[in-house]
Amino acid sequence: MAVPKILLFYAFTPLADPEAVRLWQRDLGESLGLGGRIIISTDGINGTVGGELAAVKKYVRKTRQYGPFHDIDFKFSEGLGADFPRLSVKVRRELVSFGAPGQLVVDATGVVGGGAKLTPTQLHDLAAAKPITFFDGRNAFEAQIGHFRDAVIPAVANTREFVAELDSGKYDHLKNEPIVTYCTGGIRCEVLSALMVSRGFSEVYQLEGGIAAYGAQYGDSGLWDGSLYVFDNRMSVRFSDAAAVIGECRECREPTSRMQNCSELSCREQFVVCANCGAAPVHCGQHQATPGRADSRE
Numbered sequence: 001m002a003v004p005k006i007l008l009f010y011a012f013t014p015l016a017d018p019e020a021v022r023l024w025q026r027d028l029g030e031s032l033g034l035g036g037r038i039i040i041s042t043d044g045i046n047g048t049v050g051g052e053l054a055a056v057k058k059y060v061r062k063t064r065q066y067g068p069f070h071d072i073d074f075k076f077s078e079g080l081g082a083d084f085p086r087l088s089v090k091v092r093r094e095l096v097s098f099g100a101p102g103q104l105v106v107d108a109t110g111v112v113g114g115g116a117k118l119t120p121t122q123l124h125d126l127a128a129a130k131p132i133t134f135f136d137g138r139n140a141f142e143a144q145i146g147h148f149r150d151a152v153i154p155a156v157a158n159t160r161e162f163v164a165e166l167d168s169g170k171y172d173h174l175k176n177e178p179i180v181t182y183c184t185g186g187i188r189c190e191v192l193s194a195l196m197v198s199r200g201f202s203e204v205y206q207l208e209g210g211i212a213a214y215g216a217q218y219g220d221s222g223l224w225d226g227s228l229y230v231f232d233n234r235m236s237v238r239f240s241d242a243a244a245v246i247g248e249c250r251e252c253r254e255p256t257s258r259m260q261n262c263s264e265l266s267c268r269e270q271f272v273v274c275a276n277c278g279a280a281p282v283h284c285g286q287h288q289a290t291p292g293r294a295d296s297r298e
Contacts, residue, residue, distance in 0.1 A: 006050040006232065007036075007060070008075040008212055010095065010187040012110040013044045013068040018091045021045070025063075026089040032059050036232070038089040043106045045069065046095040046187055048231060049087070068108075075185060075212050077237065096188050099160040103198065104191055115181060115193030115204035120217045123180060123207055127223065132205075133174055137162075137183035137192040138229070144272050145236055145247035145257045146211075146226025148182060162192060166199055178203040184228065186210035215239035227257035235259040235270075251277035 015021055018040045025038050029049060034056070036049030049059065060074050093101050105112040118126060126132060134151035136143050143153045152174075154165045165171075179201060181189040189206040196204050207214060211228050218224070219239040226246040227236040236257050245255040249272060256274040261267075263281035273282050 005053045005056045006048065006077045007056055008048050008077065008185045009072050010046040010185065010190075011044045011069055011072045012095070012106045012190060013108060014106055015040065015042055015044060015068065018042055021066075022089050022091050024066075026087070028059065028062055029087045029089065032056075034059060035087050038087075039095055040089070040091045041093060041095050043095055043104065045072075050232070073209060075209065075216070077212070096191050097159050098162055098191050098195070100163050100191075100195065103163075104194060111190045111194050113194050113197055114190055115179075115197060115206040117208040118180065118205050119208050120214045120222075123205075123214070124218075124222065126178070126180070126205070130178060132178045132180050134223075135171075135174075135179050135181045135192075135196075137181045137188045141270055141272075142184075142229040145259065146224065146228050146243075147246075148180075149223050149225055151182075159188060163195065166195060171201075175201050176203070178205065180205045180207060182207040182211060182214075184210050184230065185212050220244065229259060247272040249274040249277055251282065 022040045025040065029036070029038070032051060032055040034049045034051040036047060038045065038047035038049065050056070063069050064072060134148040136147055136151050136153045139158055140153055140155050143151070147153060152171070154162065156162055156165055179196070181193045181196070181204065183189045183192070186207065186209050189210065193204045193206040211224065214222070214224060215228060220242045224239070225244045227238050227243055229236050236259050238257070243257070245257050247255065247257045249256045251273055254274050256272060258272065258274055258278065259270055260273045260278045260282060262269045262271070262284040264283055267284055269284040271284065
């Protein structure tokens, strides 16, 4: 029986012809029957793809044969065949849409001027040595079901709001404190930590491999609480059966880690809602409740 797997990966590296890379990645992914999303820019590649285990392994081998992508750290996780109904490969100005392409410098070694990278073990060593502040580099709704203990969670609805959030002065009191940025797989913190350093934050770190790598090593026995939001049809994953449930259903206020799209198909908002309440159409408040089928968007 075929075993489905999901890959999470990225690489910051200069690409002279992103369109040529896009066509190659599209053809490779389609030939292997993969689904998912891949973003290409002049700064590198960012992707999450899924498929049968043999196909996913071949994708890794073929992608690493391209020089600039040789050292990509591919993270594997369990998945289902329906997690990615189709493959999308696009060229964009930014790998992550911070709205600050001119503020990021990338060379063959990766992002220039970002925070110091910490492995999960090094993170624990640092936390044991001195007080640190965790700084969540994700959209605020993602943190509703899981985050590092006592983390600062900026009130941002999307990644583009981080620049204004940093420039607001809200976090200036942290500029001389040790800060550890974190996100799902590490890519958002590559950019966020560089933006923080350029704004005068003096001791900035980033969790290498993100929450996914941390959870793979420490599960729910470390500094992480809750479930991890993911950008596919799984919506969230737990690292173990001992995962804390810190989310709260927006309808009935019962504890849950379940995420759901707004039932209005034109709306992109997502929120925490339990299975019982989610069985009926659930709306974000900007749309009137209307009868219709369940949302099947990726």
